[in-house]
Amino acid sequence: MKRRRPRIVIVGAGFAGFECARTLSRLAKGAAEIVLLNPHDYFLYVPLLPEVAAGLLEPRRVAVSLTGSLPGTRLVLGQAHGVDLDARRVHYTDPEDEEGSLSYDRLVLTVGSVNKLLPVPGVAEHAHGFRGMPEALYLRDHITRQIELAGAAGDPAERSARTTFVVVGAGYTGTEVAAHGVLFTDALAKQNVGLRDGPRPRWLLVDVADRLLPGLDERLSHSADRVLRSRGVDVRTRTSVKEATSDGVLLDDGEFVPSRSLVWCVGVRPDPLVDSLGLPTDKGRLCVDEFLGVPGRPEVFACGDAAAVPDLTRPGEVTPMTAQHAQRQGKAAALNVAASCGQGARRAYEHRDLGFMVDLGGVQAAANPFHIPLSGPLAGALTRGYHLLAMPGNRIQVAADWILGAVLPRQGVHLGLVSSWSVPLDTASPEVPRLPGGKTGRS
Secondary structure, X not given: OOXXXXXXXXXXXXXXXXXXXXXXXXXXXXXXXXXXXXXXOEEEOHHHHHXXXXXXXXXXXXXXXXXXXXXXXEEEEOEEEEEEOXXXXXEEEOOOOOEEEEEOOEEEEOOOEEEOOOOOOOHHHHOEOOOOHHHHHHHHHHHHHHHHHHHHOOOHHHHHHHOEXXXXXXXXXXXXXXXXXXXXXXXXXXXXHHHOOOOOOEEEEEOOOOOOOOOOOHHHHHHHHHHHHHOOOEEEOOOOEEEEEOOEEEEOOOOEEEOOEEEEOOOEEEOHHHHHHOOOEEOOEEEOOOOOEEOOEEEEEEOHHHEEOEOOOOOOOEOOOOHHHHHHHHHHHHHHHHHHOOOOOOOOOOOOOOOOEEEOOOOOEEEOHHHOOEEOHHHHHHHHHHHHHHOOOOHHHHHHHHXXXXXXXXXXXXXXXXXXXXXXXXXXXXXXXXXXXXXXXXX
């Protein structure tokens, strides 16, 4: 980076984009202009979103300031909606709906993923995803509101429907949402005079797989299943949703579950921006080589959920869409971008996963650090310790919230800041709420 100062544009500030920007800032030391294009001014620590939805953590605890944590990076607020590869320009819309563009010498695409949709009638209209801060805030308000309305309802059928919460998808996100959610609603119900005599809030966790956490070790899956069932969660495996309505959910076995709450956690798909590039893709993910470069476009790199990165530890496969891989790919992309500018040598991306951790709320968790299966309080302590180490900021605030949450009752307050209409399931930008007039969200 000793020649003319190149401009490196990074699109997206998730795990991959944030780590890429941080590593490049450290490598460049002012020799390159590093620009980060992102719809909002924070890095979202997604693994702790279920605790935001369950009222255990305040939203700002999991939102780390980009300008405060990336002093060597220029932040541009905007949602990318197109890339002119020949002209080397990224086109975007800023938060005030103004159009803009950025030229680049190197481009790193880390646009991440959005909610995965399935052709199930009524789901797009009545379900909500769990990918961004607006959805977590909406769910927290929605849960609180349903408990309050149930406590005031005179009709037992209405009360039962409002205290029934259905989560579809028993992967990491769905399992954690249900695990934390049932603790949250139990606490709210105990504080509500109208619900003290029952019924207890009911949670259903539905998945077509034959067990919870199908990608995890069976022993951890069974541990998580045992914890959820002991809390009263109705776990339905080998079950899918046939139709969703405003009054409830019809399961494929013919049972209709009256409910006002449907949380969609069936998985993710790459950001639609990838399709607009006109470049080769693999199941919607941008094809890259082992150096995270786009073939035929030496100035373009991609990593994270939006990229199909070859898994050198499993020949013929691509790396899974996890934060663990995204973060490490972001660092590898930074090193290879620097190498393309004359600093250092290229490095192929290779990483064997170090295990996974699923926070089940309270002191419970299921984890396999370094593939050693653990459960119970020990797994819970390790999981929280890992999150504190992995977060790039706000560690003291998060730890303080955890300590206070262990000794103080949860505060159930419905603020009504995010409406159902603002967080549609079918959106290309779950991190940005939809506004009147159709601005932002590209839903």
